[in-house]
Amino acid sequence: DAGVIQSPRHEVTEMGQEVTLRCKPISGHNSLFWYRQTMMRGLELLIYFNNNVPIDDSGMPEDRFSAKMPNASFSTLKIQPSEPRDSAVYFCASSFYTGGPGELFFGEGSRLTVL
């Protein structure tokens, strides 16, 4: 079975540009998480969805960040406008929640560099 699929794997952009990161969760999983990893702050939860509905977005840094999950097989994380401090690796992860947390699986991450 395919794992969590993220694209792009690498993105280099200039400050002020819009960035869109994409994620396809594992088929059948109903929970999706976006994380950001930096050396300074480690792994931070940005937002998570359950059955395509955003449940907790308290980790989203500011209004420049937005996330959507239009259906069970696709999610996007958008940064507009991007800033150099947004440079990080962004991970998408999914699990199957059945009244309790199932095993969490990560994608390979999208490495974002904002110049």
Added chain:
Amino acid sequence: GIQVEQSPPDLILQEGANSTLRCNFSDSVNNLQWFHQNPWGQLINLFYIPSGTKQNGRLSATTVATERYSLLYISSSQTTDSGVYFCAAHTGNQFYFGTGTSLTVIP
């Protein structure tokens, strides 16, 4: 949320040595997982272990939920074991990650 603490923060081993990594969590959890982040940045699932003991080859893990800790054992370490090991505890609606143990295995 809960606090998840991992120790030691850094570890250097000679190839073939054994090691124990520890994960403490501050409250009851529904789930505990161990991940290995390899030098290429991939987060690899090692164990899904809310309680009890599991083994997979040279690796094993034990979670004692009542005492709020989990241990990851690596035996006969290999250079490919290098990387960062994270534990993640689930409670409420979230997974809470420790800051990791960075392991370097020297040939």
